[in-house]
Amino acid sequence: MSSHMTVAAVLLAVVNGQRAMRHEPVLRSxxxxxxxxxxxxxxxxxxxxxxxxxxxxxxxxxxxSSPRTMVQAWLRSPPHRAIMLDPRYRVAGAYVGHDFGRVVFGSASE
Known part of the structure; x- marks a missing residue:
């Protein structure tokens, strides 16, 4: 597993931690x-x-600089916070590159 994948997994875990604290569904990776x-x-x-x-x-x-920093910034931004904590989302994929992070959320099923 590449270091980018490892950091992406941490990013999604931090997002899921925030969702769990608010009793929202945990996202499947x-x-x-x-x-x-x-x-x-x-x-x-x-x-x-x-x-x-x-x-x-x-x-x-x-x-x-870190997944935690990204999530804290998103929590302070109402539009980002709304997406991150939306209970309709059930799956997500995270990607982290150099100075860049992204999480794509979906209501999807396979």
Whole structure:
């Protein structure tokens, strides 16, 4: 497993920790849905990887140093917080690159 995948798993664990603290459903990890080009909408990202999605969302962080820092920034931003804690989401994929992190959320099932 690459270090990017390890950090991505930590990012999703931190997101799930925040959701659990608020009694929201924990997200099932589907890492492949986080891998999509910037021109794709979140539902397209989810569907492209074989999941059915009635709705999806994405949150992105730039210039952050750790998964915890990303999640704290998202919690302080009402639009990001709403996506991250939306109880309708059941799956998510996280990706972390150099100074960049993204979580794609979906209501999808395989």
């Amino acid at each position: 589907v890492p492949r849905i986080a891998v999509c080009d910037e021109s794709s909408s979140p539902p397209e990202c989810v569907r492209r990887h074989g999941l059915r999605a009635s709705f999806a969302g994405v949150i992105t962080a730039w210039g952050t």
